[in-house]
Amino acid sequence: MKQSYHYLIVGGGIIGSSIAMALSEQGATKIGVVDCDLTGKWGSSERNAGGVRASWGTQVNIDLSKASIAFYESVSTEVGFQQKGYLWLYEASAWPQVLKRTDLQREAGLNVELLSPGMITQKFPFLDRLEDIHGATFSPQDGLINPNLLKEYYRSHTSGSKVDWIDHQVIESITVDAGVHSIQTREVQSESEVEAFLVSGALPDEQRLTRIKAKVLINAAGCWAPQLAEMYGKEIPSKPLRRQVVVMHCQALDLSDFGMMVDASGLYFHHEAGNILAGYAVSSEKPGYAFEYEGQDYFMKEIWPRLVKRSSGFERLKLIGGWAGLYAVSPDKSAIIGAVSGLDNVYEAHSFSGHGVMQSYAVGRGLAELILKGQYQSLDLGGLSGERFTQGDLIEETLDI
Ligand SMILES: Cc1cc2nc3c(=O)[nH]c(=O)nc-3n(C[C@H](O)[C@H](O)[C@H](O)COP(=O)(O)OP(=O)(O)OC[C@H]3O[C@@H](n4cnc5c(N)ncnc54)[C@H](O)[C@@H]3O)c2cc1C
Structure with a gap:
């Protein structure tokens, strides 16, 4: 390890890795990425559902995902990107808002189809219980990615300059x-020291100290970004929230032709290596670094009833496993990206509120532009600056799951 860098990124998850690639591609040298566990065992980048969509409810979230998708398309084999679409089911009460959002998405150049219940059954024949469903949106360019492959892609494509x-x-x-x-x-x-730090904040032995110097510091510490920000005297208004997912086997249904499906209840599911992955955000979840996976109880209470309400094919399911990970949730469910106000040469990219994987490419590219060229060039991400919470200029994202 060198003792001094021009650019030091804290956090080597998918966001820190993307920033490192972008900085090196844009000509930066002396880049370091520091992490307590580069395998990312507790990080969100190894615990997510792999969904990628541009179909969002705010312009900047559409733009970030759309630009990232264009990149994922260009390296689809290397990162396991499959454009099999996103299907969202809606009850009648949500429909007026769906129409408004669809207008915004279409104006942004997205291909979004509106489906009646009859059209849903034609495209997704296994969805045979749609009595309470008014309609759906289907966006064929969205889909699923392999987040681990994507992170490794970023890490291995820093040829412009060596990254430590x-x-x-x-x-x-x-x-x-x-x-x-x-x-x-x-x-x-x-591993137990890593766990103690990331779950309870316990620091390892004080004998093992190192000092690193950096001209530019970048906070990409995911759910732990607020603790890092405290060290430079800033407050980040985001919270870590546990999210659980399960993997099940369903003998009756093969969903491999379909992408992500999101039920009107908020449950999401998709094919995953011969099985089905599903998740549901429990609204009573309290903020905290909680990683407990509740297994059968969670499956029986939150997942299975919602699935079986949509398809008779889900009546028989075998729970195989699952896990819990953290969302870093900001007050308006949009990421916090940009220069940290009032400080020289401190930047941040965190609080992705469940969309960090799908937006990672454009975030890295944008932040590298801001750092190296003094302004955003490919996409204006100025609205995502952390200052919006003091200025009251929120980017309220309503299409989160
Ligand atoms: C169940 C679940 C499902 C999800 N589904 C999707 C999805 O379908 N699509 C999507 O786009 N997103 C999804 N997400 C969100 C996505 O995973 C995150 O937005 C993204 O991974 C955030 O990446 P990151 O690099 O910011 O954070 P992380 O991957 O958490 O990386 C942060 C890194 O910082 C390190 N670190 C933190 N503090 C310190 C410190 N003080 N010192 C040293 N190292 C430190 C940690 O070890 C960690 O490796 C999901 C998340 C979960 C939990």
């Missing part, structure tokens, strides 16, 4: 002296 991937270091403190950030880290030596 600094593993097993947690950030303990940050100080600024004459425009240079001095980052004190402690080494973690075991």
Whole structure:
């Protein structure tokens, strides 16, 4: 490990990795990425559902995903991107808002079809219980990606300049002296120390200290970004929220021809390597670094009843496994990206509220432009700056799951 960098990214998840690739592609040198666990065992990038869609309810979220999708299309084999579409089912009460959003999406150049219940059954014959469904949207260019392959793609495409991937270091403190950030880290030596830090905030042994200097610091620490921000005296208004997913086997149905399906209840599901992956956000979930997976109880209470309400094919399902991961949720469910106000050379990209994988490419490219060229060039992401929460200029995203 070098002791000094021009650009130091904290967090080597999908966002930090994308920023590293973009910085190097745009000509930056002396880039370091520091993480307490580069395998990302507890990070959100290894625990998500792999959904990719441009069909959002706000312009900037549409733009970020649309630009990212154009990139994923160009490397689809390497990152396992399959454009099999997103289907969203809606009850009648939601329909006026669906029509408004569809107008916005179509104006942004997206192909979004409106389906009646009869058309839904034609395209998705296994959905044979649609009595309470008024209609659906179907966006064929959306789909599913392999997040691990995408992260590895970013990490391995930094040929413009070598990036140092600094593993097993947690950030303990940050100080600024004459425009240079001095980052004190402690080494973690075991998986249990990583877990203790990321789940309970416990720092490893204070004997194992390192000091890294950086001219530019980038906070890409996912759900842990608020703790990092505290070290440079800033508050981030986001919260970590547990989200669980299950993997099931269904003998009666093969969903491999279909992409992501989102029920009117908020349940989502898709084919996953011969099985079915499904998730549902429980609204009573309390913020915190909670990773407990509730297995059969969660499946029986939240998943199976919602699936069986839509298809007789789901009457017999075998639960195979599942896991819990964290969403970093901002107050308006849109990401926080940009320069940190009031500080020189500190940038941030976090709080993706469940859409970090699908937007990662355009976020990395945009932030690298801002850092290296002083302004966004390909897409204006200025509205996503953290200052919007003090200025009251929120980007309320309503199409979250
Ligand atoms: C169940 C679930 C389903 C999801 N489904 C989707 C989906 O379908 N599509 C989609 O686009 N998104 C989805 N998401 C969201 C997506 O996974 C996240 O938005 C994205 O992974 C965020 O990436 P990140 O790099 O910001 O964070 P992370 O991957 O969490 O990376 C942050 C890294 O920072 C490191 N770190 C933090 N603090 C420190 C510190 N002080 N010192 C050293 N290292 C530190 C951590 O070890 C971690 O590796 C889902 C998330 C979950 C949990």
